[in-house]
Amino acid sequence: MLLNPDDFDAHVAHAPEGGVRDAFTAFAHAEYPGGLTARATSKGFIAHELRIEGGEFWYFSAVLAEEWVLFYFRKPAFRDRLVDFDAVRAAFPAAHVTPKGELSLRVTDGAMAGAVIAHLAPPQR
Incomplete structure (x- = not known):
């Protein structure tokens, strides 16, 4: 579930038409397992980011760039x-x-975003 659609709309307006926009939109509107949510954020030089969170934990990021969405698999995940x-x-x-021991992946289209989302499981704390 996307928590702040108005902020997301402002972010996605900066995405080029096509695959990158499709990927960013797929990450924003995915049905994540375990009730994870997506939230559009901006911080410092990262102007257009989605944080995929569950409770107090920030598990994944999708950062909008010109030619791809950089998806981060963070340590809590x-x-x-x-x-x-x-x-x-x-x-x-x-x-x-x-360098932090996390994984980053350049996602270039909606199909690849769907493949990433398909690999996610609900949190098991």
Whole structure:
């Protein structure tokens, strides 16, 4: 569920037509497992971001860029078993391990966003 659709509409207005916009929209309107929600945010130089959260935990980010949506699998997602680190690496070989030990993936279209969302499970705390 998207918590702040008006803020999202302002963000998506900056997305180019086509695959990138489709991906960002897919992440915003996904039916996430376990009641996770999406919230459009801006902070510092990251002007157009979605945070996918559950309760007090921030599990994933989708950051809008010109040629892709940079999707982050954050450490709490691995801790609470929403995703498995090795399974994500196997499913998305282009995923990059960040200096923080998280994974980032350049998502270029709605189909790829759907594949990412399909890998998510509800939190298991």
